[in-house]
Amino acid sequence: MMRKSLTILYSLLIVAWLTGCATVETPKPVPYKVMPGGMVVWEDEIEFKIPPREWKLLRVEVGENDINFGFMRSDPGGFPSVTTFAYDEEPFGCSAASFEGREREFFKRFLFNAILQFQILERKKVQVVGGEGLQVDVEGKDPIKGEKVRARVVFGKRGERIIGFYITQWRPMAGTYDLSAFEVFDKFVSSFKYLKKSFYETL
Amino acid sequence: MEGHERNLYLYDRFNARVVGVSRDDVITLKYFAKSLGLTFPLLSNPTGFLGVSFDTLVEGRPVFRRRTVIIDKTGIIRYSRDGSPDFKDVLLFLKKLNQEGGKK
Numbered sequence: 001m002m003r004k005s006l007t008i009l010y011s012l013l014i015v016a017w018l019t020g021c022a023t024v025e026t027p028k029p030v031p032y033k034v035m036p037g038g039m040v041v042w043e044d045e046i047e048f049k050i051p052p053r054e055w056k057l058l059r060v061e062v063g064e065n066d067i068n069f070g071f072m073r074s075d076p077g078g079f080p081s082v083t084t085f086a087y088d089e090e091p092f093g094c095s096a097a098s099f100e101g102r103e104r105e106f107f108k109r110f111l112f113n114a115i116l117q118f119q120i121l122e123r124k125k126v127q128v129v130g131g132e133g134l135q136v137d138v139e140g141k142d143p144i145k146g147e148k149v150r151a152r153v154v155f156g157k158r159g160e161r162i163i164g165f166y167i168t169q170w171r172p173m174a175g176t177y178d179l180s181a182f183e184v185f186d187k188f189v190s191s192f193k194y195l196k197k198s199f200y201e202t203l
Numbered sequence: 204m205e206g207h208e209r210n211l212y213l214y215d216r217f218n219a220r221v222v223g224v225s226r227d228d229v230i231t232l233k234y235f236a237k238s239l240g241l242t243f244p245l246l247s248n249p250t251g252f253l254g255v256s257f258d259t260l261v262e263g264r265p266v267f268r269r270r271t272v273i274i275d276k277t278g279i280i281r282y283s284r285d286g287s288p289d290f291k292d293v294l295l296f297l298k299k300l301n302q303e304g305g306k307k
Contacts, residue, residue, distance in 0.1 A: 090205075090206070090209065092205070093205065093240065094205050094208035094209050094239070094240050094241070095240065096209070096212075105239075105240055108238070160212065161209065199291055200213065200294075203213055203216070203294055203295075203298055
């Protein structure tokens, strides 16, 4: 009788333990929906073309509850060969009056931990999210660490506020850039569409 | 701080003004404001008087917690949150407060 009771008790404990495991492994809801035709709808607010499979989703948590996400790809070659691109609803800086003003503020902070010497390669006006924007291509070099980065930053407008897209491609100083990644980024940016007004536009 | 600067046009819309408070000296704050392009006032409070008044002193340490406080036009504290400001929450609160004020 006692052995039977113990068996029942052990069974209950095991069930409880398994239930605990099942709770831990419950998948978290994802903030996006994959649509037919390779498009993604992000939080029912933004639509864009999904990048190829080798690009992994990168969620940026900044604690100011604005939308920030991007994609990352490890590249062949030595450290730090990696390419990352992102959408940022609140890029560095404050100016909303002109893209040029925001550009100046942005580059004071962009990749500032790396202490790079930036050189502007090209600056041009572009069409982005249905309006005028500014695209700036830069290259930064860190001669101490022997690293370099090529970046493209695109400023656009959502309502009264300036939004940004950027891609960074890091390489060792002697490495070669893979500009096909910039084409993936350009497709991402040109496919970008707002499906509804932003929080700030509804106030 | 940049977040507040970006939101100034919305604070105006809701009849609100923003000021920052820090224990840094005036020269440091001037440089800080210039480097970030801040146009709203930053108050230098080296004695910590305001920090004590708002009860943000960390126990056992000579530092103050970051806190966002909204004071209405009659001088009553209506909103107080520790940590990095939740700008959307602040804006929604100011909008509500402004609507309340308009009804009175």
